[in-house]
Amino acid sequence: MDNGASSPELPQQATGPDSLEIMSELVSLACLTIMASALGAKTKRERLVNLTYGRTLVFLVYILSWAFSVTSMVSVSTNNFNYTSCTLAMMSCDVFYAGSKIVMYAWLIERVHLVTAVRTTRLKSWQYRFHIVLLLPYVAIFVLMLTFRNIYLLDTGECIIGLQWVASIPLMCYDFVLNLYLTYLFVIPLINVSRSTTCRSTWKETRLYKLTKRTLIASLVCLLVSLANVLSVVITRGHMRGLVCLTCCTLDVTINVVTIHWTHTIDD
Template sequence: MALAPFIWVQLFTVITATPILDTGITNNVKKASSWKEVDPPDSNHEPHRQQGDTVVSRVAYTAVSLVCISLLAGMAGFRLRRMNTNIFKRLGCCQYISFVLYVFVMAFVSSAAILVSGLGVSSSAHICSAAIQLCLTFYCGSKMLMYMFLIKRIHALRAPYRRRFQDWLWIVNASLVFLGFGTIAITGFLSPLSGISPEDGMCRIGLRHYVTIPLLSFDVFINIILTMVFLYLLGPVIRLNNFAIPNLHISRVATWLGTHCQNSQGHSIELRAANPHVAKRVEKLLLRTFAGSCLVLPPTVGNLTQLLVLRGRDLGFVCLLLCSCDVTWTVCVFHWLSVSSEPDPKTSLVSVPCSGFTRSKAVPQS
């Protein structure tokens, strides 16, 4: 994420250095100004094949980017509408991550739209190279923000009233995310694949195998690890409070983990079912988190797999289009996970930040 300003500066440099009129267009204008130089078309002459970006590619990405920006703006506006004017003074870590992710992905879609629809991703080798750097920076950055939200939710469930740097599980998970995605992103920056194809004049971009394979493997690995940790911590809660749903396999897995992992009982927070709403919130949180992990993973696997199969021969606008759809879908799932119900004023429970749970107040003994 720290490389995003560098990418924008490089993009601005490319914009200012790119001439508005191409030499080919200038020559055509000069020829068109003198009607005597125009020869009648030859019927035996082969039809001219268009080089570079086509109208279809520009229109397709413009339409997709408008849909993505509309969805992102709508979700961000929905979050802002639910807040009052004084809530910004007491925003938690998860709320900050939410707004940063919205702005981050909107910046990516807007920047990619400038490259594809404005400048033309195939207009020069510099713009083509900026496309893969832009995609890699914002793609890894959005994934890091998404996983940091899940890590914060795990911390809120496991130790809500302890500082993050005092929780070893938070330190381990955060280190894995930052070091893993950071190392892979830096390696991808050092050796990207980009260039203008001499056959059709289209921008071809991609990543090398020693970048794509670790990125795909690490994304799947960290997703599975965080999901298992979440189920591991929810196991004792479901088992002790009888929140399990008999016909649901997720509840069976969480109950099995909580039963066979004795240490999770000591680290989980104590939840009291003061009213039926608490049980419903626990069930919804379990289902949403598990479903969210399953919904985020398939588009990511598909996107990275096509990069692996094409071996750096992916069309530039197609790669940016798929990355835009992928990160927008990630934000949609993230929005679905993070938006919680309004607190019930009738309950005497204290809200646990980011977890979606409530915790009973401690009554001092006389």
């Protein structure tokens, strides 16, 4: 019996994934394969008794990046018309993606210590302690990321996530300045050696020179990739389709893993 009241119309759900979803899932699958191969190659040669602090950081970068890629791939295939999945996608960015960045910074700081203070322990090095303090502002930025974020569904069911300017701009500035500063610290030893005619030929053959040069490249890659990724969030004002945001971040962490894996082979 019709009582004159009409029930609200629910949005019509899509019958299948669109082209962007398929592309995103293929990218995620390729990235997962690359990271799993890197992690497998690394663990095959490692023993717990030989696990140093620097190598532990490398494993943490691998694991956090892999965890982010897994959760983002699941979210991409489920977040249409699903606010819970959309929220989990944003939480994955806040936890796994941001966590991999923090560990990446810690790894670069460790590399700076190896290059500039070879015979000094970490806790006795004022430079190392200062660099660890430089990571503390990320705590405030993390709070901003949790507070000022966008999570909503369009009428078409598409998941939209991102950071508002009050969170994305401080993140971009901090990320750029810290990466640029760490990159500068690797440039200085190379410049000093290039100016020295006495030790140039011998030092270029040492393991320390190769470590410095490779880490400089890793730092530059981290700088450019992170800047491009965060800049896209700023430009879109935090209103980016979830699968696009997750795919960009997946590519970001995968490039970092590949770069670290190539850089860290000099220790093996």
